[in-house]
Amino acid sequence: MGRRALGRELRRLREAKNMRQSEGGRVIGVSPQTIGRMEDGLPTKVSDLYINALCDAYDATTDERQVLLDLALEVRTTQKQGGGWWRAYADDVREGFDYYLGLEEAARQISVWKITILPGLLQTPEYRRAVEWTESPNLPTEQVEMRVAVAMRRQHRLTDPTFAADIALSEMALRDQIGGPAVMAAQLRRIDEISQLANISVRVVPFDAPRHLGSVTGSFTLLEFPKLPATGLIAPPVAFVEEYAGDLYLEREAEVKRYRDAFAEISRVALDHNESRQLILSIAKEYGE
Template sequence: MTPKQRRLARRLRQLRLKSGLSLEDAADHLGCKQPKITKMEICQLGAKPDEVRMLCELYGAGRATVESMVNLARTAKTRGWYQVYDESANPENIDFVELETDAVAVSNYQIDLVPGLLQTEDYARTVIRAANPGIGEAVLEQRVELRVKRQDRVLDGSLDVWAVITEDAVLRAVGGRDVHIAQLTRLLEAASLPNVQFQIIPTRAGEHIAMGVPFDCFRFDDGYGTVAIDHLTGTLFLEEEAEVERYRLAFQHLCGAALSVPDSLALLRKYVKEEHSEWERRS
């Protein structure tokens, strides 16, 4: 099942429960047996667009939600532009990109890395190689290309990005002098975009709510979302509303612990200037 199919099934269940209607009520409205509704809600059976419309209207969903759900049903089985990278990226990578492609906003917290949506090509290449020591050059370049291609929606303004990173991520000299300085400069450029917010949690801030837990919160056009948590062997996706809300609140706490946007950019400019001097002293 694709992430879209899972989202569709989950949202149908959430809307029904919120309406207070039973599985039998939904089945009667569609003129089918109750097991069919159950299978739709646990993603064992795909829901047709007209069925989704009927159910959403029965559940009292607003017009925007109805249209969003119907569109999701129409496209649930199709893969997007990223399908050409199926052979070079692992399944979790593709699911992640699919969620990101469908999202209208992403909130990202990173501990010692710059978020992928804001990485330079050379920085991305270094990070991907470090995480996959035995990777072949052809696969490496395809994964770098995929990461860079993901940034198109940031540049065209169709995806809102709010990135919070630790000061360690700014200081870590990934890739050496030129790559490091270019990456810091790219952060400054990206932060000037109207759809990008950027904050730094200074080391002196001490403990905070998400130490050791980097994550992404995706928000879709119906207001609901998914959380992605990376680990060494893959990506964990959290889709239950209560879990997603907990991470949204955690991200708000992180924003509060971080420097303000203007102060974060001032600190970043300071490090760009100092890094130039520091690397020049080393050479």
């Protein structure tokens, strides 16, 4: 999150000065691509020497300079600590998904809409394993088990009182027999348990719900973030759209608003907490028969 905030501030200052990335690169002796990586929040060198030189070139104020230096220090501190827990699994997760894991770990609240494949935060090990074998039948068993371990480790956030999740599930996700009836029965009972946590809301959109945008948008996740400890800045929300051929991370205000509005409409047609529990448990019973 520190990298993303640093990059946004650097881009804002450069554009306010009407400078191109190539001009910023010449200031510190790096390529335009390196400036682009810095502004996109991707791993690259963020020394105080670089930050001060860019602040001079961009005519940053004293306060703006201090914010950037604080953010750079936060980035370097995180690097020395080895990053988040998911770094240990970087070679085993799907390419690029470690970026999402970082966002999820930093988020204070997420809003999830799932049409098929239940969200990782709700999955049992057996369900996750069945998903992996379906998606990648030739994947080595050891790597499948590492991916299962990642899904289970993510669920530690569920018991964090500073974190909240509002999850809306299509009835389709409950009836899609991933792993077979026994796996699904246990999976739905697990969802019922999680839905009773004070900071977690799980509601179901039944097949007979009124027409809504969720049928058009596909599955997505909205992530919102707390203040950064070093500066008090709040990172803008992100809309994450997971696709089979590649993921999308949308940050523009208009894009995020469209997904936020869609989630509000989906929430409007979803069953309430008790009705959702009844449906989830009734489907679990069907699987168990």
